[in-house]
Amino acid sequence: MANVTFKNNPVTLLGKEVSVGDKAPDFTVLANDLSPVTLADSKGKIRLISVIPSIDTGVCATQTRKFNEEAAALGNDVQVLTISCDLPFAQARWCAAEGIDNVHTLSDHRDLSFGEAYGVVIQELRLLSRSIFVVDQDDNVTYVEYVSENTDHPNYEKAIEAVKALKE
Template identity: 90%
Template sequence: MANVTFKNNPVTLLGKEVAVGDTAPDFTVLSNDLNPVTLADSKGKIRLISVVPSVDTGVCAVQTRKFNEEAASLGDDVEILTISVDLPFAQARWCAAEGIENVKTLSDHRDLSFGEAYGVVIQELRLLSRSIFVVDQNDKVTYVEYVSENTNHPNYEQAIEAVKQLLN
């Protein structure tokens, strides 16, 4: 597993680490209206999955805003999902306050289905570890970043470039 820290303290990630070339594991998370959402719901699209500990914190908010801005230029063949363990109601309220309309915020709070499938559950905190996954139209993982320090930003440019390569 990736060596990851949270505020410079080592943390234990639970689940199976995902690598480029893997078939993207399925998962079930909740939409802001409490409906279940799976990977299969966006089959045929390129998926950028942005994972954050909590949308209501500084770096997570910037990460979600950044991908929201990029989403408009990527077109309808791309779906950007932001997944955290925040409650769906809190995600919806935050998105409304921030004007987030181009990404889907999804909650893994109920059973950590996504977090365990992608190896990003922080055992000590019951949060998800900051990471980015790009999944192509055929459910193959084409880009992975497990951010080594959870208070740091991911590499936005590389993640967006990975999506753009799939659009060509």
């Protein structure tokens, strides 16, 4: 399992770690209207999955804004998903206040289905650990970043490059 810290304190990640080359595990999370969303709902698209601990914090807000900006330029064959354990209502409120309209914010608060399937549940906090996954049109994982310190930014450029490589 990835060695991960939160504010420089070691944390325990629950679930199965995902690697490049794996078939992307399915999951069920909630959209802002409380409807269920699964991996299959975006089948045939390239998925950039941005995982954050909480949308109401500085680094998470920046990460979501950054991928929202990039999403418009990536085209209709790419879907950007931001997943956290925030309540769907909080995600919708934050997106409306920030003008976020190119990413789909999804909540894993109910079952931790995504978090357990991708090995990103922080046991001590019941939050998701900052990470990035790129999944191709055939549900293969092509890029993974488990950010070692949850208060650090992911490598935005590498994640975007991984998406663009699938479009070539």
